[in-house]
Amino acid sequence: MPTVFTHVAVPVCAAIALGTRRVPVPALLAGMLASLAPDFDGLAFKLGIAYGGMAGHRGFTHTLVFALLLGLAGWWLAPRWGMRRAAGWAWIALC
Template identity: 50%
Template sequence: MPTIMSHAAVPLAGALILGRSRLSLPVIATGLLVAMLPDADVIGFRLGIAYGDGWGHRGATHSLLFAAAAALFATALLRPQRYGVAAAFLFVSMASHGALDMLTNGGLGVAVFWPFDEIRHFAPFTPIAVSPIGVSDFISGRGIKVLYSEAIWIWIPLTLVAAAFGIRKRTSKWFRQNGTAR
């Protein structure tokens, strides 16, 4: 799994791309929260739930169905003006957690299609170094390698995408204001 901080990268980029005119602060904050929420399944280790079980780590809480249900539930609670945009943003925010985990080079994979299929999946390309679970293991040479990997494969690409959308938005606005057709 990527670090908990890097799971916030997708909703941060999405919020920058969509802007405050489409997303309220509560929706953005909820997007950040739900992007990290699937890793709450590590509580299962203390409850005797095995890693590979359906409700184990990277199981049900990392699935597309769980992301859809959580997004709809959160959207119903938040009651935003733009219901569809908020629901889609929250779904992508939470579903991105499993997608990023599928890009890591360790663990058991992600039960992305749970409960219809409990097989754990990885992406064909797994460039992101898997993060250690626990702070003591993270503060090490391995932790630095994980952060470097996440910068290269998550933060830099998403920053470039958000910047490209921002530039496109500003140039379109400039052309509209100056009467030049675009």
Template identity: 45%
Template sequence: MPTILTHAAVPLAMYVASESGRVSSRLLAAGVVAAMLPDADVVAFAMHIPYADAFGHRGASHSLLFALLIAGLGAGVAKPLRSSPLQAMTWLFVCTASHPLLDAMTSGGLGVALAWPWNDARWFAPWRPIRVSPIGVGFLSARGMETLLSELRWVWLPLFVGAGMWKLINRKPGHPPPR
């Protein structure tokens, strides 16, 4: 998996790319939490649930159904998030679904149960450039630093370059480029 902080890159980049004021700070915060939420399944380790189990790490909480459930909750709390139900649903679905997609691009683990409960198979992306993050204290090792550098190269840099380009090509005519 990418580090928990790198899962926040997707909502942050979408926020940067969005038109000023379009996404409230509350909706942004909810998106960051939603993007990180699937990794709450690491409690399965403490509960002695096997990694490969449907409710183990990268199982049900890494499915598109889980992303839809979080999106549905977002529609119910759209008003406190200062958004419309459709905006909250869409935003939270994309943020939550980005998590298993990034995990599927890592170099290790068992893959993600993207189609759970219809299919228990674990899936990996055909291209897996992101180094898998060590869990726990191992994160503070040389391998943890290699993971962070991999994430900067393959996640943060492309997302923020893309967000910046999106802002440039969508600026209103007659407005100078940002400095």
């Protein structure tokens, strides 16, 4: 079963493999957050949103469209964070 620890394992292992020159610490932290983002839908239970709804668990946040939008957000934020490849990094972290 996926947990907080297993979700962040993908960006951490990728960062180790690529090295800190290619993946700076801010990018690693952003990747770790991106890997957890799809499971923020668990908050839907607290808000009274039905399990099977598009805003519910395993809804919109578990789609390729969401991954693309988060990658585009990373691309847009990359210059502000001093990173050139944030969009690709967010995509890798989500997958």
